[in-house]
Amino acid sequence: xxxxxxxxxxxxxxxxxxxxxxxxxxxxxxxxxxxxxxxxxxxxxxxxxxxxxxxxxxxxxxxxxxxxxxxxxxxxxxxxxxxxxxxxxxxxxxxxxxxxxxxxxxxxxxxxxxxxxxxxxxxxxxxxxxxxxxxxxxxxxxxxxxxxxxxxxxxxxxxxxxxxxxxxxxxxxxxxxxxxxxxxxxxxxxxxxxxxxxxxxxxxxxxxxxxxxxxxxxxxxxxxxxxxxxxxxxxxxxxxxxxxxxxxxxxxxxxxxxxxxxxxxxxxxxxxxxxxxxxxxxxxxxxxxxxxxxxxxxxxxxxxxxxxxxxxxxxxxxxxxxxxxxxxxxxxxxxxxxxxxxxxxxxxxxxxxxxxxxxxxxxxxxxxxxxxxxxxxxxxxxxxxxxxxxxxxxxxxxxxxxxxxxxxxx
Numbered sequence: 001x002x003x004x005x006x007x008x009x010x011x012x013x014x015x016x017x018x019x020x021x022x023x024x025x026x027x028x029x030x031x032x033x034x035x036x037x038x039x040x041x042x043x044x045x046x047x048x049x050x051x052x053x054x055x056x057x058x059x060x061x062x063x064x065x066x067x068x069x070x071x072x073x074x075x076x077x078x079x080x081x082x083x084x085x086x087x088x089x090x091x092x093x094x095x096x097x098x099x100x101x102x103x104x105x106x107x108x109x110x111x112x113x114x115x116x117x118x119x120x121x122x123x124x125x126x127x128x129x130x131x132x133x134x135x136x137x138x139x140x141x142x143x144x145x146x147x148x149x150x151x152x153x154x155x156x157x158x159x160x161x162x163x164x165x166x167x168x169x170x171x172x173x174x175x176x177x178x179x180x181x182x183x184x185x186x187x188x189x190x191x192x193x194x195x196x197x198x199x200x201x202x203x204x205x206x207x208x209x210x211x212x213x214x215x216x217x218x219x220x221x222x223x224x225x226x227x228x229x230x231x232x233x234x235x236x237x238x239x240x241x242x243x244x245x246x247x248x249x250x251x252x253x254x255x256x257x258x259x260x261x262x263x264x265x266x267x268x269x270x271x272x273x274x275x276x277x278x279x280x281x282x283x284x285x286x287x288x289x290x291x292x293x294x295x296x297x298x299x300x301x302x303x304x305x306x307x308x309x310x311x312x313x314x315x316x317x318x319x320x321x322x323x324x325x326x327x328x329x330x331x332x333x334x335x336x337x338x339x340x341x342x343x344x345x346x347x348x349x350x351x352x353x354x355x356x357x358x359x360x361x362x363x364x365x366x367x368x369x370x371x372x373x374x375x376x377x378x379x380x381x382x383x384x385x386x387x388x389x390x391x392x393x394x395x396x397x398x399x400x401x402x403x404x405x406x407x408x409x410x
Contacts, residue, residue: 057128057145059113073109077126078116085152086116089167096168100175100197105260108178112146114167120155139166143177162200169198179260181267186225189272192242196250205240212237213299221245221288248291253280 062068062077069076071090078086097110115126123140124132126149133140138151138161148170154161172194176185195205212218219237223229228238250259258279265275273284280287 057131059128059145059147060125063122063125073111075113076116077113079118079122082116082118082152085163089114089116089150089163092164092167093171096164097171097175100168100171103197103256103259104175104179104263105257106175106179106263108175112148112174114148114150117149117151119151119153119158123149123151139170141170141173143174144182146174148174165198165200169194169200172197176263179263179267183266183269185266185272187227188221188224188238188242188245191228191239192244192246195239195243196246200243205243208236208240209244209295210299212241213295218292218295221284244295245288245291248294249276249280249287252282252287 065079065081066077067080067083069078069086072094074090074093076086076090093114101107117123117126120135120137123137127133127140128142128145128147131142133149136155138154140149141147142149148167150163150166150170152160152163173190176190176193195201209218217237218241219229219234224238224242228235250256262275262279265278266272270278276287277283282290
């Protein structure tokens with residue numbers, strides 16, 4: 001569980017992080033993302049089609065331009081123009097599938113079909129007859145058929161979703177269905193586990209939970225066990241609290257094998273609530289109360305007024321101003337460095353232009369000229385004088401270098 005955040009700076013940091021998350025959040029990761037769908041009437045989670053609705057259903061033929069490719073245990077189908085996207089998902093599949101199974105603690109068949117659609121129209125064409133995905137879905141799972149349909153664009157924005165997260169979410173549905181041999185599970189557990197395993201919209205979920213906690217609007221567990229509500233803010237909360245409750249359940253014990261034990265009990269016909277009690281030694285009612293208490297502890301330091309639109313806008317302005325100020329300081333520092341580098345370049349250029357003069361000097365060394373007898377024959381010698389151009393030359397007086405020593409001529 002997360003510790004209680006400190007007041008003041010910690011609250012501001014979390015607030016800014018949540019704001020940035022809301023500004024830059026990506027597309028929907030499955031049929032019912034945290035972000036509201038375009039039509040409030042379409043918010044009941046339907047990205048998992050029940051096994052009963054799949055009995056005797058045949059997959060439709062692929063539309064023109066689609067190709068099929070078998071890779072291991074998976075039959076892939078995609079439009080030939082999306083070959084690069086398909087290749088990327090094929091690369092991600094095995095690692096995502098292994099991680100999902102490892103977390104579930106159960107080994108199940110990986111035989112399945114994954115169809116990649118170009119948009120909502122293709123989603124419907126690729127889906128089994130009578131079981132179309134919702135118009136706003138970017139991913140849907142048919143566990144009874146071992147079928148996953150993904151879209152390369154989000155129908156409401158036409159931007160690409162986080163396709164790796166979408167794939168992991170739907171793989172979780174397939175794996176969980178097989179791990180419990182198709183036995184019924186509460187909806188909060190199914191969707192919460194898939195959202196938790198896919199790591200979708202973490203900061204957005206924190207914001208949603210925070211707003212519900214400070215307003216005391218957390219949904220009862222019983223309400224989200226069979227069907228999620230259809231109101232935009234409540235379905236967002238249903239996903240957020242389902243994922244957080246699953247996280248709380250999994251972290252209630254250091255023994256990671258207990259989830260596999262729970263699923264094995266359900267596969268054998270044990271009721272889910274009893275399986276939780278047997279595996280985690282905790283009653284669901286107590287689990288919910290404990291989770292609610294922890295939720296209140298985590299978010300009570302953040303005042304309800306922070307949910308106001310004006311304050312969120314004010315924080316956004318502060319973030320932008322701080323960013324602009326930081327950029328200005330960065331530019332000034334770069335300009336200062338450029339000036340220093342230019343001065344250094346001028347100095348080096350001046351040194352490279354130094355002139356070498358030849359000066360005749362009498363005697364073996366300048367400092368011993370006065371000691372030479374007057375009747376001694378003095379041989380003139382040639383030494384080098386390095387005359388630097390202005391402004392590096394001091395007072396216009398050249399310097400003399402002789403036998404490793406430098407002298408100034410007066």
